[in-house]
Amino acid sequence: MSDPMHEDAAARFDPLRPKLMRVAYRMLGSVADAEDMVQEAFIRWMRADRAAVREPEAFLRRTVTRLCLDQLKSARRQRETYVGPWLPDPVVEEEDEEDVTLPLMLALERLSPLERAAFLLHDVFGLGFEEVAATIKRDPAACRQLATRARAHVREARPRFRIEKERGLEFAEAFFTASRSGDMKTLGAMLAADVSVHADGGGKRAAAIEPIIGFDAVIKVHEKLAALFQAHGSKLLRVGLVNGLPGFITLEADGELQTTALEIEDGKIAAIYVVRNPDKLRHLH
Missing domain, CATH: 1.20.140.160 (PhyR, sigma-like (SL) domain)
Structure with missing residues (x-):
């Protein structure tokens, strides 16, 4: 009882x-x-x-x-x-x-x-x-x-100003399309001069060990990634707010999920945060 x-x-x-x-x-x-x-x-x-x-x-x-x-x-x-x-x-x-x-x-x-x-x-x-x-x-x-x-x-x-949600989600979807298709011209127009990429693989999936800093370095990395995406695929599952930032969830070629979040300032992407550690993504399944 x-x-x-x-x-x-x-x-x-x-x-x-x-x-x-x-x-x-x-x-x-x-x-x-x-x-x-x-x-x-x-x-x-x-x-x-x-x-x-x-x-x-x-x-x-x-x-x-x-x-x-x-x-x-x-x-x-x-x-x-x-x-x-x-x-x-x-x-x-x-x-x-x-x-x-x-x-x-x-x-x-x-x-x-x-x-x-x-x-x-x-x-x-x-x-x-x-x-x-x-x-x-x-x-x-x-x-x-x-x-x-x-x-x-x-x-x-603290964010100096918040990008309107719908505009932010449009930004995220455009970033996904440009980064996966290899359209570096469109991608470059979205990035700030001091843009940075922070990728968390936790030693369990491939990811940069140190943050990637600066426009040229970030574009170079995305040129290489675009070739991989086109060869092996990267499927968009959902666009939404990721920890309060515009972003998206993807299914990558290794069968694992990945999240990308974009910090946007003055209409440009100031930082890109990518979580690849599968331990941190289990709750999203």
Whole structure:
């Protein structure tokens, strides 16, 4: 027989799961790890004295944040040995209501775990510093300082202006067509002079070990890639927002998925982010 108390606990938890996932994913940059943290929070919720919990959402947000802070310590050690550029797991067609784009998530990687938590909870999720303090077990003044330091580090990663969504998706589709067909003239007209390419293969699929910087270098790489695409194929599966940026999902010749996200500034592509590591793409299947 089912336990009515457990059923009630699960019913109270399930509506909060998407919010908790947003917190965990932005803390960790990994969909699988975020799911693990939320599931662990669920287990702790089921074991808790729920009658003593006045605000389940605050209780669970604190639990998830603290679990993520612990997880970040081991994640940082793993990233020290990561092969090539590290990019967060791609999340496609998210509502992006918190305005956390891929460049901002990369900037968050440079923060300490506590700075990251204070910034996300206060600046992104809109919590007061009293609540932030209760969550990360620091006093409000210390949390204010953490958020201020974080803000200074990530200011440059904030988009100066957002490209309108439909225009951005048209840009992404045009980029796919030009890059796969070998139309370097059209492709070149879309690129900024200091454009960069960041490809995350994680040592599991071919990808540049270092970012590729500058117009000439990026065009040269795409000339070589276009020949491969034409010989072996690259199928467009979906155009959409990838971590808040215009982009697309493709099925590549090796039978694996790939995501491409485009950072667009002043009508030109300033950065191209490609995720090829199959471990980071499993949730998209």
